[in-house]
Amino acid sequence: MGLPCGKVHFRKLIRPHTDPSLGNCSYLDTCRHMDYCKFIHYELEDVGDQNMHIKNFDSSNDIVPSKFGFSSEETEKIPAQWVCTDLRLFDLRVIGKFDVLMCDPPWDIHMSLPYGTLKDKEMKALRIDILQDDGLIFLWVTGRAMELARECLAQWGYKRVEELIWVKTNQLQRIIRTGRTGHWLNHSKEHCLIGLKGNPKINRNVDCDVIVSEVIFLRNFF
Numbered sequence: 404m405g406l407p408c409g410k411v412h413f414r415k416l417i418r419p420h421t422d423p424s425l426g427n428c429s430y431l432d433t434c435r436h437m438d439y440c441k442f443i444h445y446e447l448e449d450v451g452d453q454n455m456h457i458k459n460f461d462s463s464n465d466i467v468p469s470k471f472g473f474s475s476e477e478t479e480k481i482p483a484q485w486v487c488t489d490l491r492l493f494d495l496r497v498i499g500k501f502d503v504l505m506c507d508p509p510w511d512i513h514m515s516l517p518y519g520t521l522k523d524k525e526m527k528a529l530r531i532d533i534l535q536d537d538g539l540i541f542l543w544v545t546g547r548a549m550e551l552a553r554e555c556l557a558q559w560g561y562k563r564v565e566e567l568i569w570v571k572t573n574q575l576q577r578i579i580r581t582g583r584t585g586h587w588l589n590h591s592k593e594h595c596l597i598g599l600k601g602n603p604k605i606n607r608n609v610d611c612d613v614i615v616s617e618v619i620f621l622r623n624f625f
Contacts, residue, residue, distance in 0.1 A: 411447065412447070412448040413445040413446065413447060413448060413574060413575070414445065414446060414447075414448050415443055415444075415445055416443070416444040416445060416446055417443070420439055420440075420441055421441060421442070421443060421444075422441040422442075423443060425441055425442050425443070426442065426443060427442060427443045427444075427445075427573075427575065427577075428440055428442030428443060428444055429442075429573060429577075429579045429580050430573065430579060430618075431444050431445055431573045431574045431575070432444065432445065432446070432573075432574055433573075433618055435517060445574050445575070486498070490529055491521070491525055491528070491529070495530050495531070495533055495534055496533055498534075500534060500535060500536060501534055501535055501538060502535075502537075502538045502539075502603065503538055503539050503540075503541070504531070504534060504535060504538065504539070504540040504541065505540075505541045505543075506531070506540060506541065506542045506543065507543040508521060508526060508529075508542075508543070508544075509521055510526070510544065510545050510547070510548040510551070510552075511523065511548075512545050512546075512547045512548065513547065513586075514586075523548075523551055526551065526555055527551075527554065527555055527558050529555075529559075531555075531559040532558075532559040532560045535600050535601070536600070536601055537600060537601030537602055537603040538600055538601065538603045539597060539598065539599060539600075539603060539605065540556070540559075540561055540597070540598040540600070541567070541595050541596075541597055542555070542556065542595065542596045542597075542598060543593060543594070543595050544593075544594050544595070544596055545590070545593065545594075546585060546590055546594070547586065549594065552596055553596065556596060556598040559598075559600075560600055561598030561599060561600045562598060562599050562600070563596050563597070563598050563599075564597055564598065564599045565596075565597040565612065566594060566595065566596055566597065566612065567594070567595035567597065567612050567613075567614060568592055568593075568594060568595075568612060568613050568614065569592060569593045569594075569595065569614045569615075569616065570591065570592050570613065570614065570615045570616075571591055571592060571593070571616070571617075571618050572615060572616065572617050572618070573617065573618065574617065576617070578591050579591050579618070
């Protein structure tokens, strides 16, 4: 008997409203209109086996801990913490200082979105500046708000030093082309501005400025 295939397999979801002649939906499993979208969607085959494969992933090759510089044992000692609050009203001083910040704000892109957004003036008014004395900030930003994001960094006391690009792929590892965002072109990527504040101790030239990853990457491992 041969070894089981180690690759991920998908099956087509053909529903009564599906029109196979239209081809694949670019957003596949992340399509907000999946219940009536006429394009083809997919689901994982043998979901139980896939989940077991992920749970039994060899910790020596574990993508998530090594990505952030922690071993599996160390990540168990640092439990996740979060606060569900309105940042426009919350006093950020109570949570202390940080060496690295990762921010993915709800920018107002002047389009219909399934979540609430912050106005431009509300973004600038956030007291992100009090969370760091010396450190780095990774600020995810949409195309419409590129200049606004740079203004926010300056307002919060940062110097923009680098930029990351995330090229989005779908379940089938194809670039997402027909998006829901973009006033002029469909956006298949997102930008992450990197800001520097003070004089932090950092490693330089340790990675690439382009990320090619499926939009549900974190869901697969957390």
